[in-house]
Amino acid sequence: MSRRTRGLLVLGAVVVLGVAALVVYTWTGRVVQPTITQQEATERVDGYIRAAIAQLPADAGFTQVVADVMSCEPSSDNGPRGRKVVSRAFETTAVPVAEFNRVFDTLKSYWVGNGYVVLEDSRPKDWYLWVQHQPDEFRLSVQGNARGLLAINASSPCVWPNGTPDPQ
Template sequence: MKPTITEQQAREKVEAYIQAVFAVLPGSAQRKPFTRNRSECADPTDDGPQGRFEISATYEVTGLEPAKFAEYFDAVVGWWTAHDFKVLTDSRPRDQYVFARNNADAFDMSVQANDLGKFYLGATSPCVWPNGTPEPQALEAPEPERPVAAPPVPEPVRKPRRAPVDDEDFDRTNWTDGGTSY
């Protein structure tokens, strides 16, 4: 298992990428933290072991003119292109969303806006070990066992709610008056 950068280094690089891209926006722009996450790489795309995490941050960018969002998107994509990012998803003009990945270090970035005048800028690290090296339990952990389906639960034995009808008397019962007549 390969060592990675640490979580702290990943957090710093996420913030550095956001700061660098933020610098291409107009001077009126302000950043407000929107989300910060540490997510377990439960389904890593590199088929790597568990115990690693992705570090991400998203900022809402305020102080921008919604009428100029297309220009801001172009400025962000231009910065990405000049800094070895490859655009993987560009949903414009239908949706205001672009997603890119850095070719050298696999950090992801996204820019998104909506019709409410909100503009978001985010970055996510690749999967990293908390301390940069595989945790001891990850080195020793055997392949996870595949769960075996539990045997079906047997149906409960149901007792009849009334006594069985005596078939011999069935034809002699008077069903109109609720009583028995022989």
């Protein structure tokens, strides 16, 4: 093998290892990115879920049953500790089970037409529809059961309480 060939092989190996190291570094979540604040996440969750409920008849009578901020640990994105997830849930029993399909279709049409991507639609097996808003990754779902309970849930992605990590 010539000296030039060996040099090119070594250079190629270095480039491949460098790219692999960058990919591993990124996948392990070592790059800390700023986020919106917890307050901004709360406002978006509230806005997204209220906009969804507004698509349904006013007499549906949804009641808020969850307003929570939880630790984002273990995080679904393998990111750093200290971030939070904002979540909300509303429920009703005022919508007859016979109307669930219409409710799900209405919400699905609204969400798809407003920047959401369907992650899962379990109908007809289960009453469950899960979507994600693009590009901010807020997630909403509607779920029902045979007893007539209908719930709409929303959650934020992991966010830093103040938008950036606290100084150490």
